[in-house]
Amino acid sequence: xxxxxxxxxxxxxxxDDNWEAFLPAVLKRRTPLLWKSSHVAVARxxxxxxxKPSALVCATALGTMGExxxxxxxxxEHGYGSARQFIATVNNSMAGRVALDFGISGASLMVxxxxxxxxxxxxxxxxxxDEVVLLLLVEQQINITNETAVMNDSQSGPxxxxxxxxxxxxxxxxxxxxxxxxxxxxxxxxxxxxxxxxESAYSLLKTSEDQEPCVINTYSDGxxxxxxxxx
Amino acid sequence: MGNSCAIIGVGAISAAGLNAFDxxxxxxxxxxxxxxxxxxxxxxxxxxxxxxxxxxxxSLNDSRTEALAIEAINEAISSVDLSDLRVGLTVATTLGGxxxxxxxxxxxxxxxxxxxxDFVRYEVGALAMALAKKYDVDGFHxxxxxxxxxxxxxxxxxxxxxxxxxxxxxxxxxxALGKVSMYGFDSMLLLNPEGSRPFDRxxxxxxxxxxxxxxxxxxxxxxxxxxxxxxxxxxxxxxxxDAYDMISIDPDGAGLKSAVLEAMxxxxxxxxxxxxxxxxxxxxxxxxxxxxxVYKSVFNENMPPFTSIKGSIGHTxxxxxxxxxxxxxxxxxxxxxxxxxxxxxxxxxxxxxxxxKKKMPIKHVLKTTFGFGGNNGVLILSGGKI
Numbered sequence: 061x062x063x064x065x066x067x068x069x070x071x072x073x074x075x076d077d078n079w080e081a082f083l084p085a086v087l088k089r090r091t092p093l094l095w096k097s098s099h100v101a102v103a104r105x106x107x108x109x110x111x112k113p114s115a116l117v118c119a120t121a122l123g124t125m126g127e128x129x130x131x132x133x134x135x136x137e138h139g140y141g142s143a144r145q146f147i148a149t150v151n152n153s154m155a156g157r158v159a160l161d162f163g164i165s166g167a168s169l170m171v172x173x174x175x176x177x178x179x180x181x182x183x184x185x186x187x188x189x190d191e192v193v194l195l196l197l198v199e200q201q202i203n204i205t206n207e208t209a210v211m212n213d214s215q216s217g218p219x220x221x222x223x224x225x226x227x228x229x230x231x232x233x234x235x236x237x238x239x240x241x242x243x244x245x246x247x248x249x250x251x252x253x254x255x256x257x258x259e260s261a262y263s264l265l266k267t268s269e270d271q272e273p274c275v276i277n278t279y280s281d282g283x284x285x286x287x288x289x290x291x
Numbered sequence: 292m293g294n295s296c297a298i299i300g301v302g303a304i305s306a307a308g309l310n311a312f313d314x315x316x317x318x319x320x321x322x323x324x325x326x327x328x329x330x331x332x333x334x335x336x337x338x339x340x341x342x343x344x345x346x347x348x349x350s351l352n353d354s355r356t357e358a359l360a361i362e363a364i365n366e367a368i369s370s371v372d373l374s375d376l377r378v379g380l381t382v383a384t385t386l387g388g389x390x391x392x393x394x395x396x397x398x399x400x401x402x403x404x405x406x407x408x409d410f411v412r413y414e415v416g417a418l419a420m421a422l423a424k425k426y427d428v429d430g431f432h433x434x435x436x437x438x439x440x441x442x443x444x445x446x447x448x449x450x451x452x453x454x455x456x457x458x459x460x461x462x463x464x465x466x467a468l469g470k471v472s473m474y475g476f477d478s479m480l481l482l483n484p485e486g487s488r489p490f491d492r493x494x495x496x497x498x499x500x501x502x503x504x505x506x507x508x509x510x511x512x513x514x515x516x517x518x519x520x521x522x523x524x525x526x527x528x529x530x531x532x533d534a535y536d537m538i539s540i541d542p543d544g545a546g547l548k549s550a551v552l553e554a555m556x557x558x559x560x561x562x563x564x565x566x567x568x569x570x571x572x573x574x575x576x577x578x579x580x581x582x583x584x585v586y587k588s589v590f591n592e593n594m595p596p597f598t599s600i601k602g603s604i605g606h607t608x609x610x611x612x613x614x615x616x617x618x619x620x621x622x623x624x625x626x627x628x629x630x631x632x633x634x635x636x637x638x639x640x641x642x643x644x645x646x647x648k649k650k651m652p653i654k655h656v657l658k659t660t661f662g663f664g665g666n667n668g669v670l671i672l673s674g675g676k677i
Contacts, residue, residue, distance in 0.1 A: 061454075115530075116532070121414065121416065122414060123414075123415060123435070125413055125414065128389070128413065128471055131471060131474070131475065132393070132470055132471060132474075135470060135474045139334035140334060140474070140477075140478060141474045141475060141477075141478045142478060143475075143478040143479045143480075145478075146471070146474070146475030146476075146478050146479060147479075147537060147538060147663070149471055149475065150385075150437055150663045150664070151385075151415060151435040151437070152435060152436045152437045152662065152663055152664045152666055153537065153663060153664055155436070155532075155664055155666070156532070156537050156663060156664015156665055156666065157537060157664070159532040159533075159534045159664065159665060160534050160535070160536070160537065160664075160665065163534050164532060164534060165531060165532050165533070165534045165546060165549070166530070166531060166532065167530035167531060167532070168436070168530070168532040168664070168666055169434060169436060169443060169447075169530070170434065170435045170436045170440075171432055171433060171434060171435070172387075172414075172415040172416045172433045172435045173416045173419060173420075173431070173432060173433050174414060174416035174417065174420060176416075177416065180432050180433070183432065184432060184447065187447050187450040187451065187454075188530070189553075241430075242379070242430035242431065242432060242456075243419075243420075243423070243430065243431055243432070244423065244428065244429055244430045244431065245423050245424045245427060245428070280416070280420065281417070281420050282420065282424055283420050283423060283424070283431075
């Protein structure tokens with residue numbers, strides 16, 4: 061199934077020094093970066109969308125791993141963790157926060173398929189009964205250890221941020237259409253496609269802005285997926 | 292009647308047993324399978340009771356979660372030849388293979404001896420990638436909506452079969468006990484170290500556990516073509532979000548009620564046709580009260596018996612949705628439902644007691660789940676001729 065892209069919104073912190081100015085006061089202090097970037101990206105996408113989505117699919121690769129590292133390091137050091145930090149370790153917290161902030165009460169799904177998460181999210185959106193779905197693609201590169209930096213090697217594009225798209229199952233004339241093939245085991249090592257999850261999400265954003273059809277292939281640890289954007 | 296998908300095989304491993312039949316048999320015995328935490332160190336000498344899987348060797352796998360998942364999947368697919376079929380995989384997990392990183396990286400930060408490969412298991416998607424390659428499936432998805440993820444993994448499988456994306460889908464939910472969840476729920480004062488008591492007036496709090504459940508599903512047409520026998524069918528899926536609070540369930544249960552109604556509509560059945568509710572029933576006061584509020588509102592005077600098995604084996608997070616569907620399949624086929632272990636006294640705010648163990652024919656089961664972020668997932672499991 062092809063989904064029509066109704067609107068997009070994004071926060072790329074490395075390209076937008078002032079993005080936190082758009083946050084509501086309640087999110088400005090002691091709020092995980094993933095929640096904050098998600099909020100601003102979604103606000104920007106909804107502002108431009110002619111229809112409010114009733115459902116939400118959120119995708120990430122590293123997800124809340126950085127929050128989990130912080131939480132567990134404190135457990136190892138002190139024997140206790142912080143309740144506030146624990147909430148932020150839950151992958152679903154980004155979707156829950158966005159649903160709460162923007163009053164989305166239909167289905168919400170969270171998918172984590174490493175570099176192939178973009179394709180997984182697009183397929184998941186087609187499975188919901190809701191006609192208009194908010195796709196939220198969010199990532200936070202973590203540099204707490206060199207080990208994790210290696211995990212998300214990149215060739216181009218940003219590593220962190222949030223990108224939101226409002227998509228519809230209706231065939232909207234003039235709108236770009238996005239479809240995907242689900243992740244599957246790969247028969248060959250597709251090194252040329254081994255971009256990080258957020259880089260592939262960024263490619264989708266640029267394609268949407270430029271109105272240029274493209275195919276985004278992704279690869280992760282012996283698995284592959286693809287997303288196709290057509291006119 | 293909506294579309295359905297047939298369950299052809301089931302597998303389960305939990306503190307109650309190393310396979311689906313033994314696990315459910317033991318739960319029917321009315322005992323607790325909780326024991327003091329032994330998998331990792333705790334911050335005090337008073338070890339909380341948890342649902343650890345005993346007598347289980349996880350040493351050959353990348354992580355304990357992966358080992359549990361493989362055990363359940365192998366049981367679920369053991370009697371079917373999948374070689375000529377298009378097979379999908381949906382995986383529900385909360386922590387993925389984090390238990391391996393827990394051991395290596397966080398046993399004391401300065402003493403950590405882990406390698407990159409240990410840490411990679413912390414990336415939640417690594418579990419599904421490993422399983423997808425092992426079982427050579429044609430497509431896969433990882434769902435991480437916390438405690439409702441198992442139900443959504445099965446719901447997504449239902450839709451994938453309905454649109455003919457695959458001939459068969461394996462849904463697996465797996466979570467080993469991990470430090471994030473144990474220390475996390477402890478930090479929120481949500482653990483009952485003496486064992487959870489669902490729907491009871493005393494002792495609010497949950498017990499955590501570990502498990503994996505797996506179901507092999509096929510569309511009705513493939514089942515017929517392959518001349519297979521369905522154990523039961525998934526007939527309805529409902530999904531909603533509270534948009535009320537990040538942690539607490541909406542006390543009115545509006546979101547959960549919406550998901551229950553959606554699942555019944557998907558199954559094409561009415562409230563009076565539900566024979567049994569296999570409840571979420573964590574043992575936390577607020578959750579239990581809100582949950583029963585929803586059932587009263589949906590069923591009125593036709594309230595079916597309701598049960599929670601989390602007092603026996605603990606709450607196994609994302610795995611619980613699939614695991615409990617596996618045990619519900621056992622209940623339908625054996626025509627017997629268990630006690631709610633841990634329940635003793637009616638909570639006046641609930642005003643109802645969960646069902647006692649009894650023999651009864653079961654046609655339709657309502658399975659409910661809800662989790663952090665206000666995420667609700669509901670399934671209808673149906674037995675017999677649909």
